[in-house]
Amino acid sequence: MLESANPVPMMTINGCVIVAIRDDLDDQEIVSLQDQLVEEVAKRAAHGVVIDISALEIVDTFAGRMLAAMAQMARVMNARTIIVGMRPAVAMTLVELGMTLDGVETALNADRAVNAIVSGRSNTP
Amino acid sequence: MTLKTPSDVAFARQAAARAMGAIGASAIKTTKFVTAVSEIARNAVIYGRGGVISFTQTGPSGRQSVIAVCTDRGPGIEDISAAIADGYSTGKSLGLGLGGAKRLVDRFEITSSSRQGTKVTLECGPR
Amino acid sequence: MPNEVTISSIIINDYERVLTEWLKVQSAEGVKRTDLVSGKESEQQSRDLLSAMAKAMPKEATDDNLDLAEPGWEPVRDALETIAENRTQRGVSTTEMGWFIGALKQPLFKILQGEIGEKPRILMREIWNVTRLIDQISLHAIETLVSKREAIIERQRAEMTEVAAPVVKIWDSIVTVPLIGTLDSFRAQTVMENLLDAIVQWEAEVAIIDITGVSTVDTMVAQHLLKTAAAVRLMGAECVICGISPKIAQTVVNLGVELPNIVTRVDLESGLAYAFERVGVIAGRG
Numbered sequence: 001m002l003e004s005a006n007p008v009p010m011m012t013i014n015g016c017v018i019v020a021i022r023d024d025l026d027d028q029e030i031v032s033l034q035d036q037l038v039e040e041v042a043k044r045a046a047h048g049v050v051i052d053i054s055a056l057e058i059v060d061t062f063a064g065r066m067l068a069a070m071a072q073m074a075r076v077m078n079a080r081t082i083i084v085g086m087r088p089a090v091a092m093t094l095v096e097l098g099m100t101l102d103g104v105e106t107a108l109n110a111d112r113a114v115n116a117i118v119s120g121r122s123n124t125p
Numbered sequence: 126m127t128l129k130t131p132s133d134v135a136f137a138r139q140a141a142a143r144a145m146g147a148i149g150a151s152a153i154k155t156t157k158f159v160t161a162v163s164e165i166a167r168n169a170v171i172y173g174r175g176g177v178i179s180f181t182q183t184g185p186s187g188r189q190s191v192i193a194v195c196t197d198r199g200p201g202i203e204d205i206s207a208a209i210a211d212g213y214s215t216g217k218s219l220g221l222g223l224g225g226a227k228r229l230v231d232r233f234e235i236t237s238s239s240r241q242g243t244k245v246t247l248e249c250g251p252r
Numbered sequence: 253m254p255n256e257v258t259i260s261s262i263i264i265n266d267y268e269r270v271l272t273e274w275l276k277v278q279s280a281e282g283v284k285r286t287d288l289v290s291g292k293e294s295e296q297q298s299r300d301l302l303s304a305m306a307k308a309m310p311k312e313a314t315d316d317n318l319d320l321a322e323p324g325w326e327p328v329r330d331a332l333e334t335i336a337e338n339r340t341q342r343g344v345s346t347t348e349m350g351w352f353i354g355a356l357k358q359p360l361f362k363i364l365q366g367e368i369g370e371k372p373r374i375l376m377r378e379i380w381n382v383t384r385l386i387d388q389i390s391l392h393a394i395e396t397l398v399s400k401r402e403a404i405i406e407r408q409r410a411e412m413t414e415v416a417a418p419v420v421k422i423w424d425s426i427v428t429v430p431l432i433g434t435l436d437s438f439r440a441q442t443v444m445e446n447l448l449d450a451i452v453q454w455e456a457e458v459a460i461i462d463i464t465g466v467s468t469v470d471t472m473v474a475q476h477l478l479k480t481a482a483a484v485r486l487m488g489a490e491c492v493i494c495g496i497s498p499k500i501a502q503t504v505v506n507l508g509v510e511l512p513n514i515v516t517r518v519d520l521e522s523g524l525a526y527a528f529e530r531v532g533v534i535a536g537r538g
Contacts, residue, residue: 027131028131058163062167092444093156096479108487108488
């Protein structure tokens with residue numbers, strides 16, 4: 001398929017995989033992103049993952065579930081995962097949907113997330 | 126607009142966002158409506174053996190709203206009130222889709238029968 | 253039908269007479285509201301509307317095909333817009349607006365009677381046309397007035413909620429919003445929106461919600477606070493709720509409301525102390 005031939009850009013800096021999701025991936029593209037991400041984490045032996053969703057105008061239950069799953073998978077591969085840049089409207093919508101992504105760590109932007117991972121500082125109280 | 130594949134769901138989202146833009150809706154309302162459309166359209170693709178979704182604008186200028194009507198050809202939903210309740214799913218999802226969609230829009234209607242499939246109507250104003 | 257007498261021909265040719273008669277009826281019917289709109293203004297508005305009608309009439313149908321939405325009627329719609337704008341500001345009621353325009357019927361009927369009184373069939377037809385036209389114009393005027401008024405109400409409501417939920421940046425990476433009065437769903441929504449936008453704007457790490465001024469905390473309010481805290485966390489910041497007075501603590505527990513995973517503090521001071529600790533500010537006392 002054409003879409004999966006266009007992978008989401010991903011880079012690894014200092015043991016930290018950074019993914020910036022572009023807007024409006026369909027369900028299949030999200031699934032292939034998940035495959036791509038776990039492979040990258042394994043290949044680079046990464047200890048951190050930062051997923052930037054600031055370009056996403058919509059996160060529905062499927063996308064939310066996949067994000068939570070990606071975070072969990074990376075964690076079992078010993079990589080701390082932080083989701084960053086969620087838009088206010090998206091946050092409110094997810095809460096309304098009842099998806100509070102409780103097990104997932106969040107940060108305001110990629111900069112803070114990378115700092116937190118590199119310095120090993122916990123963001124959760 | 127036909128719904129058959131996951132990329133059709135993405136197209137439906139784009140159409141929903143355009144319709145909300147046309148009535149000058151706020152960012153929050155747009156996000157909520159488009160998310161609800163996404164849930165409903167995905168249900169039609171996964172459980173409803175594909176379907177059709179259409180968007181219309183109604184109401185006087187300044188207080189317009191967008192109405193999305195989604196029909197599928199699926200087996201119908203046996204117990205609608207159970208399906209809307211959070212945590213109910215016949216598939217392997219979280220079961221937040223239908224009930225969540227209902228909370229995100231101003232008006233939500235659902236009718237379902239084993240013969241005619243399921244029809245969901247969503248309406249959302251600009252703010 | 254160049255020489256036939258119709259409402260169009262009357263308004264175009266007998267402009268001054270219609271205007272004079274109209275103004276007379278306005279004062280006789282007591283619709284002038286000289287306390288709100290001065291006689292001069294009323295006269296000017298009447299003149300504007302009538303000349304707009306005269307401008308539109310040669311082009312547009314005044315018979316069964318009458319449709320005020322046609323482009324030719326634009327001057328009339330514009331004139332009504334201006335009049336409605338002016339009268340909304342003065343507080344003129346919809347009834348008074350309806351009467352103001354409705355008062356135009358009588359002089360037109362009178363002139364028609366005088367001109368074509370001997371041809372009852374044509375007279376009937378024209379009276380019907382006048383009625384329909386004036387009614388449509390008057391309905392349009394009332395609708396314009398109402399929508400202007402609604403716009404004002406909407407603006408005031410927006411201003412009020414804005415005032416009721418001011419989000420302040422009190423330190424680098426710390427924002428706070430003091431809540432006062434009752435927290436209904438609409439306000440809770442506004443507070444959430446403002447707070448989340450402020451988090452983005454100031455790149456805040458901690459958001460303090462001060463509920464000292466909230467009169468009652470019931471399950472509804474607690475639900476709103478929980479939602480707000482969840483949304484704040486999703487954005488990557490942390491939410492602290494402070495101002496939990498002994499009374500609120502009691503009602504919250506008695507109601508069986510739980511605030512899981514939310515940092516709560518008694519007052520703003522201790523809330524701020526917690527926030528400083530989170531962002532790494534060292535604050536001394538005294």
